[in-house]
Amino acid sequence: MWxxxxxxxxxxxxxxxxxxxxxVIITQFGGPDGxxxxxxxxxxxxxxxxYNEVTGILTDIGTExxxxxxIICAIVHQLTRNLTPEELKASGFDKYYVDHTLALWPQAAxxxxxxxxxxxxxxxxxxxxxxxxxxxxxARTTYDNILRLTNDPEIxxxxxxxxxxxxxxxxRFGESLRIVQEHLDSKNFYxxxxxxxxxxxx
Amino acid sequence: xSDCPNRKDxxxxxxxxxxxxxxxxxxxDTHPYDEEAVECFEEYSHLRNEALxxxxxxxxxxxxxxxVYSDAEKWTWISNPWPWQEGGC
Numbered sequence: 001m002w003x004x005x006x007x008x009x010x011x012x013x014x015x016x017x018x019x020x021x022x023x024v025i026i027t028q029f030g031g032p033d034g035x036x037x038x039x040x041x042x043x044x045x046x047x048x049x050x051y052n053e054v055t056g057i058l059t060d061i062g063t064e065x066x067x068x069x070x071i072i073c074a075i076v077h078q079l080t081r082n083l084t085p086e087e088l089k090a091s092g093f094d095k096y097y098v099d100h101t102l103a104l105w106p107q108a109a110x111x112x113x114x115x116x117x118x119x120x121x122x123x124x125x126x127x128x129x130x131x132x133x134x135x136x137x138x139a140r141t142t143y144d145n146i147l148r149l150t151n152d153p154e155i156x157x158x159x160x161x162x163x164x165x166x167x168x169x170x171x172r173f174g175e176s177l178r179i180v181q182e183h184l185d186s187k188n189f190y191x192x193x194x195x196x197x198x199x200x201x202x
Numbered sequence: 203x204s205d206c207p208n209r210k211d212x213x214x215x216x217x218x219x220x221x222x223x224x225x226x227x228x229x230x231d232t233h234p235y236d237e238e239a240v241e242c243f244e245e246y247s248h249l250r251n252e253a254l255x256x257x258x259x260x261x262x263x264x265x266x267x268x269x270v271y272s273d274a275e276k277w278t279w280i281s282n283p284w285p286w287q288e289g290g291c
Contacts, residue, residue: 006264008285009224011217056231064224074286168228175232 002063009067010161014078014154019093021150022079023109026096028072028146028162030106030114033138035072035162039065041119041135045128048195051183054125054176058132061169068162073104075158124193129177136170209261216253216264222246 028034042062049055080093080102088094095111106114120131143163147156185191226243233239258268262278272278 003266006279006282006285007213007217007220009217009221012286053232053234057228060228060231064228070285077286168225172228172232179232 008071008074010071010158012071012074012078012158014075017081017083018079019083019087019091022076023093023096024149025072025146026076026107027109028142029069029076031108032118033135033142035065035069036106036114037118038135038139039069042132044121048123049125050194051179053179057172057176071158071162075155076104123195125180125195126189129173129180132173133170136166136173140166206260207256212253212257216257219246219249219253223250
């Protein structure tokens with residue numbers, strides 16, 4: 001169950017369009033390290049997670065990622081609204097426009113469509129949490145890369161907020177990994193997979 | 203109306219206290235016995251709920267649960283701008 005809240009987690013107010021940059025930033029909507037993949041990854045992983053703290057983290061971070069997806073979409077929308085055919089041609093955004101007009105569609109900066117192949121839900125808490133920590137760092141790098149391409153404070157400000165959240169999420173997933181390991185055999189974390197094996201002797 | 207709050211200020215306040223709630227919530231998931239953090243959560247969660255009610259009353263609801271506090275006679279959920287629109291939040 002989810003409830004919509006009619007505000008962005010961090011405000012976006014962009015007064016100057018910039019379709020060239022929109023084509024780059026859209027990668028955090030539907031690209032390999034984007035917010036859609038992040039949300040789907042965590043929300044998919046949680047069903048078989050045996051520890052309440054970690055199920056909570058996957059649920060709450062997976063939910064926050066939906067709010068981040070909305071911030072990215074708001075940025076892309078505001079960077080591309082009211083474009084003229086001349087502006088579309090000059091910026092190279094015409095290749096996106098021909099298929100989607102000015103609507104939002106989840107794709108990478110390269111134009112590659114979003115795919116579930118960007119994420120894994122492996123059913124092993126050590127494996128999944130390593131995937132999640134790596135995902136947060138990959139998203140952080142992507143935001144750092146975006147920040148090198150613009151100095152516009154109206155764009156940088158929400159992008160910096162999103163970058164900062166990746167670091168907080170990485171921290172929480174690290175704590176989640178520690179919690180998982182505390183439940184496991186300290187001499188061999190890999191003795192069982194607590195999402196599958198039932199330990200016969202305790 | 204003399205008791206009408208400033209829309210922008212109230213909205214910024216909602217963003218701020220809501221962010222505190224978002225951040226403390228994640229911390230509490232992995233530190234569920236941190237009493238100081240639980241108190242902090244309660245404080246900001248209360249501020250947020252009160253501000254959402256106040257906002258809904260004067261300017262229309264931001265959440266479905268606060269829609270009931272709106273003073274308007276009509277359904278205002280759809281009349282205010284959406285967050286990505288001009289004049290939106």
